[in-house]
Amino acid sequence: MSDQPKNKATVYIYGQQYSIVGNESVNHMKLVASIVDEKMREISQKNPSLDLNKLAVLTAVNVVHDYLKLKEKFEELEKQLQEKD
């Protein structure tokens, strides 16, 4: 009924504190933050010379890639479901 975000979570990502607001549960926001944190650490281990900006941008690149791959699989599944109808 309202556009106002209801929940606010304080999270830590790669050692920095962030306040996240949104309509999702605090648990969901913390889960999202922990996934970003984990991915940043993974990418940083493979590329130790990256500065924080580039590390965060490449983390976003990585997740968008995963998103597009999942979207492809999602659309395939949708097609299969339509064929069964």
Add this chain to the structure above:
Amino acid sequence: MSDQPKNKATVYIYGQQYSIVGNESVNHMKLVASIVDEKMREISQKNPSLDLNKLAVLTAVNVVHDYLKLKEKFEELEKQLQEKD
């Protein structure tokens, strides 16, 4: 057959140049980069005071959120498909 990434793309995200290597097509890598660029610009418009680091991290947060939402929908669809079998 090989773990060696085959393709390399030079992309621009939020005014910075990145070299991305991977097994995906150069077009796919450029699409991913353009989505990250667009999201960074969207988030920056809503939060003009964010520094670049935080902007990039919050972009990653945003994308992971979208990923988890799509994953939920994917799993629902999978369940529907199994019920039809």
